[in-house]
Amino acid sequence: MGERILDLLTAARARLRAAPHTPPAREANLLLGHVLGWPEARILAHDDEAVGAEQAAAFTALVERRLQGEPVAYLTGEREFFGRSFAVDSRVLIPRPETEHLIEAAMAQTLPPRAWILDVGTGSGCIAVTLALELTGTRVVATDASLGALAVAWHNVRRFGVDDRVLLTRTDWLSGTRTRSIDLVVANPPYITQADAATLSPEITDFEPHEALFSGTDGLTSYRQLFAALASLRSGTPVLCEVGHTQASAVADLAHERGFVHHRTIDDYAGFSRVVVVIRG
Numbered sequence: 001m002g003e004r005i006l007d008l009l010t011a012a013r014a015r016l017r018a019a020p021h022t023p024p025a026r027e028a029n030l031l032l033g034h035v036l037g038w039p040e041a042r043i044l045a046h047d048d049e050a051v052g053a054e055q056a057a058a059f060t061a062l063v064e065r066r067l068q069g070e071p072v073a074y075l076t077g078e079r080e081f082f083g084r085s086f087a088v089d090s091r092v093l094i095p096r097p098e099t100e101h102l103i104e105a106a107m108a109q110t111l112p113p114r115a116w117i118l119d120v121g122t123g124s125g126c127i128a129v130t131l132a133l134e135l136t137g138t139r140v141v142a143t144d145a146s147l148g149a150l151a152v153a154w155h156n157v158r159r160f161g162v163d164d165r166v167l168l169t170r171t172d173w174l175s176g177t178r179t180r181s182i183d184l185v186v187a188n189p190p191y192i193t194q195a196d197a198a199t200l201s202p203e204i205t206d207f208e209p210h211e212a213l214f215s216g217t218d219g220l221t222s223y224r225q226l227f228a229a230l231a232s233l234r235s236g237t238p239v240l241c242e243v244g245h246t247q248a249s250a251v252a253d254l255a256h257e258r259g260f261v262h263h264r265t266i267d268d269y270a271g272f273s274r275v276v277v278v279i280r281g
């Protein structure tokens with residue numbers, strides 16, 4: 001005799017609501033769906049059914065971890081990005097919806113046939129894989145300093161069948177990459193200041209990789225290193241960077257110091273600057 005889905009969900013939702021960081025009660029459906037291998041709609045449509053004791057215990061264990069602040073994406077191992085489900089674990093930043101603006105900006109570029117795109121700091125590979133799928137015929141070089149991140153990215157590259165068009169390479173930013181063949185650069189580098197760490201939720205600071213989040217005392221160290229490393233790009237090559245919402249003009253200035261021309265800044269739906277587009281002069 002197992003436990004009824006509705007009873008399990010009701011208890012879990014109440015506990016999630018009462019937690020200090022109040023995760024949305026809907027996360028109970030996602031966690032039980034993960035344990036049962038069911039989509040959320042099936043959970044809701046069949047909540048009068050019973051599940052086995054082992055599955056109920058596995059669900060309760062996940063709820064406990066969630067109550068300790070572990071992000072739901074790490075518990076289910078999945079996060080949706082640009083309409084596709086990417087594998088994630090604690091070795092990579094959880095893809096954020098705001099990064100979809102970077103994808104849209106890249107898709108708006110005019111590129112030569114079979115263009116080469118460079119994705120610097122690929123993490124889960126969400127940008128590299130999405131661009132390879134959305135921009136037919138393009139090839140992507142995706143770099144990261146973290147071997148763990150590259151392992152997750154490789155999993156996603158294989159999952160989406162783009163291993164013939166996405167090359168993963170472990171480098172410090174892009175050393176060793178032949179940047180003269182690159183037609184477009186995209187980057188979502190770490191950009192949070194150490195001082196802002198205290199203002200972030202423990203769900204982020206206690207669980208996501210710090211090398212994916214923080215970038216020196218002013219949050220701009222990674223952009224400085226990035227623009228220095230991009231010195232040998234061909235003239236006219238666009239570089240699209242995600243930025244923190246107060247950083248757009250500082251990033252454009254840093255690019256200018258390295259011989260790039262500011263082309264435009266793109267806002268997110270809330271009106272915050274989100275993507276800076278510069279062109280190699």
Ligand SMILES: C[S@@+](CC[C@H](N)C(=O)[O-])C[C@H]1O[C@@H](n2cnc3c(N)ncnc32)[C@H](O)[C@@H]1O
Pocket residue numbers: 092093094095096099120121122123124125126127143144145146149171172173174188189190191211212213
């Ligand atoms: C903000 S995360 C972005 C991950 C992914 N591109 C995304 O948008 O979800 C930044 C990534 O840069 C990588 N990184 C940090 N320092 C690096 C360096 N010196 N060289 C290459 N990659 C670096 C981190 O490991 C992390 O995966």
